[in-house]
Amino acid sequence: MIDVKELLRELREEPYEKIVIRAPHSGKVEFVASEPGVRVVGPGGTWKEVPGTLLARLEREQVKRPINAPQKGEVMSLGDVQNGQFVQAGQELMTIRHFLTKEEVIARILRRSLSLFLAPEKGKYYFFPEVDIKIKTKGSQTVHVEDGMELFILSRMKRETSVRYTGPGGIIYAVYFETNDSVDRDAPLIGVCPESQLGQIQEVVSRIQSEWEERD
C-alpha cells in the first residue's frame, strides 16, 4: 500500500509547480501581465468557461489570440522577449509559480497508486469509438477494462493500429492524455483501479481532502 504520509511530506517541501508559458504559435506578442510578482488566476466557472488572467496577446493574420493563465499563481519571471516582438512557436514568454490544489495533489498521488497503462509507442491515441462514447457520456469510471482488451487506436505516421490494454482488470479511474495530442512512449495513458482496491483509493482521496491546505 502506498505511503500517503511520505508523499504528502515530499509535496509539502515544494508545494508548487513552475509553469512555463510558451508561444503556442508564431506571431507578434503583446504583453498584458508583464511584471514579476503579478497574481494571476486560472480558468473559472462550472465548465471552466471563464478564461484565466490575460497574460499576453499573440497576433497572426490580424487575429489576436489571447494567452491566458492556465492556473492560479504568480508571475515568477519573464522570458527574453520584448513587447511587440515576433516570436516563434515554443518560445518562452514567462514562468508562473502555481501552488498545488487538493485536486492536483490527489492526481499526483493517484498516479503513484493506480495501475498505469503506459503508451507502448509515441503517437496519437484515441479510445475505440464505443469506449470513447461511454467515457464522454458517462465518465471514465464507468468503463471496466480487462487484460487483452482492444482499447486504443494508435495513430502515427499516417497509419492506425489497435492497441490492447495489458494489466489488471478494473475501472478507468483517470485518463492522462488528450485527443489529438502526441503522447510520448512510456507516458501514462490511463490509471486503472481494480474494483477490490476502490475503497482504499477513495480513502486516500478523502485523507488528502482533509489534510492538504491550499495556499492562495
Place this chain on the structure above:
Amino acid sequence: MKNSSEPKHHKILIANRGEIAIRIMQACRKLGHAFVALFTEPDRHSEHCVLARKLGGEDSLYRVSSYLDANEIFAVADQAGATAIHPGYGFFAEDYRFARRVVQRERKLIFIGPSWQVIRELGDKINTKRLARKLGVPTVPGSDKPVTDDLEAEHIAKSLFDFQKEQGINNPVILVKASAGGGGMGIEEVADLDKFRSTLRRIKNYAKRQFRDEGVLIEQRIFDFNHLEVQVVSDRTGQNPVHFGTRNCSVQSLGHQKRIEVAPGFDPSSLRYAFDARKVLEDITEYSLRMAREAGYDNVGTWEWIVSPTGQPFLMEVNTRIQVENGVSARIATIKGKGDVDLIAEQIRVGLGAPLGYSQKDIALNGVGIEYRIIAEDPDNKFAPWVGRITSFGWPEQEWLKLHSQVPTDREYEIPTDFDPNLALAIIWGKDLAEAKARGVEFLNALKLEGVNASGEALKSNIDFLRRKTETILAF
C-alpha cells in the same frame, strides 16, 4: 528554361518539410529566388533545417507549431517578407480554400500550384469523375458524390455487387474510400455485403478523425490492376498542357502506399503484355491532356489511372500538386535536348507566371527511371513502421543515381513519428529496363542503413522488399 522577362527577386515560403522542402530550396537557388523554410519541434534535427540555415542563413528558418496552421504560415510569410508560398505535397497543396486565401488576402501572395479554381474543380474526386464522364474519359464504376447517409451507402454497395455479378465476376468486391482522403489513406475493401456496415462505420470514423469530413465514395474494386500516372505541366494560361510521360506505381505496400515508381509506365520494347501497351500509354496521356485543357489546368499535376489486366484504363483521380515521384519522370526527360529536368523548378517557374516556353514536341523521354522509397518498416508485419534512431546512413555516389532525403549522413537521427515514414527517395536511371533494374539492385546492395530502437532491436527496412520487387517491375 529561365526567361529573362521573369520577376527576379521572389522569396518563397516553403510550407512543407523533409526531402520536398530540400528540393524546393534547391530549386529556388537554381532559379535565383530566396526562400523561407519552416520546422516543427519533432523535426528540429531534420536535414531540411540544416540545409535551410546553410543556403539561406539563420533568418530563413522559422519554428512553427504545426505545418498545417494556415494563420501561422501567413504570419511567418508576412514577417519574413515572402512573396509566394509553395505547399510542397502536403495537405495544403490540394486545399483550394488555402490556395484562394493565399491570393485573396490583404497582403497577396502567389500560390505555387494550380489556381484555386482548378484545385476546387479537379481536387474533388467527384467533380473529376463528372468532368471525365462528360469528356468520354473512362472512370471506375461507383458513386459520383460523397455519401454520408448510411442507407444510401448500403444501396450503392448493393448495386455495385449486383453490377459485378451481372458482369460475370464470381467474387465481387467494392472499395469504401474517404472522399476527402488521398495517397491511399482511408480505403478498405468489402467482399461481403454483410460486413459493409462495419467497414462503412470504420472509414467514416477514420475520415472524421483525419479529415474532419465523413463523406465516403463507394467503387468497384478492380483486381490485379496496374496503377499508372501521367505527369502534366502547364503554365498560367491553362491552354498549353504538356505531359512528361507515364509512371507505373503498382508496387505498393498492403495499405496502398507506393514503394517503387517506374517511368515509363509500361515497357513493350522488352516485355510482353496481353494488350497493346503502347496504345494504353498513348490513350491515358491523351485523356489526361484532354481533361487538363478542358479544366484550364495551369501548373503541375498528376492524372492517376487504373489499368485492368485486359488493358482497360479507368481514371482514378487527379492530384492537383507535385507528387513525391515527380523526380522519376524528370529523370528520363529532356526539354529541347537538355537533360537534368527539374519539375519542381518548372513548377515554381510557371507558378510565378513565366510562360512554359516549350511544347510537347520539345520533350523527349529516354531510358527507364526507377524510384525507390526507402522506409524504416517491417514488410513481414503488415509494413508496420519501425521507430527508432538511425545510426548509419550512406551510399556510393553514382552518375546514374539521385538520392533525396531529410536524414543526415553525418550524425545519428531519431525518426519523428508525427509524419509519414519515408526516409529517402532514390532515383536510378538506365538506358533500358534491364540496365535500370541491374543498377537498382546494385544501389540497394550498397545502401547502408542501420539503426536501433528503444528496446535495442535493429532497424527494420523495406530494402529486401524493394530488391525482390525489382525483378518483376513493369511485368503485367
